[in-house]
Amino acid sequence: MKVQIDPARCQGHGRCYDLSPDLFTEDDEGYGQVAGDGLVPPGGERAARVAASNCPEKAIVLVEEA
Template sequence: MKVSIDPALCQGQGRCFSIAPAIFDFDDLGNGVVIGDGTLNAESVALARLAQSNCPEHAIFIEES
């Protein structure tokens, strides 16, 4: 499973990198970015989903595989 942020939707609300700092970071403008290639393991999937469910802009996507 992989997580990604759509940069066209992200407005830098800052929820993802606060909730899951091991999965998300921020860039120089304060917009969210995924750390690495976004591959999720059994432990990180729940945190990624929590971040997704807190994003006001619906900018986080989780690709099932």
């Protein structure tokens, strides 16, 4: 699984980096950033889903790998 942030939707609420700091971080203006390459490590799927389902702007995209 990979996580992505749609920068057109993100408004910097920061729920992703509050809830799942291993997967997300903040930039200098508080907008969410994907940490590293966005690849979710084994066992991190739940954290990815929690972040996505709490984003008020629905800015987080989960890409399930085939």
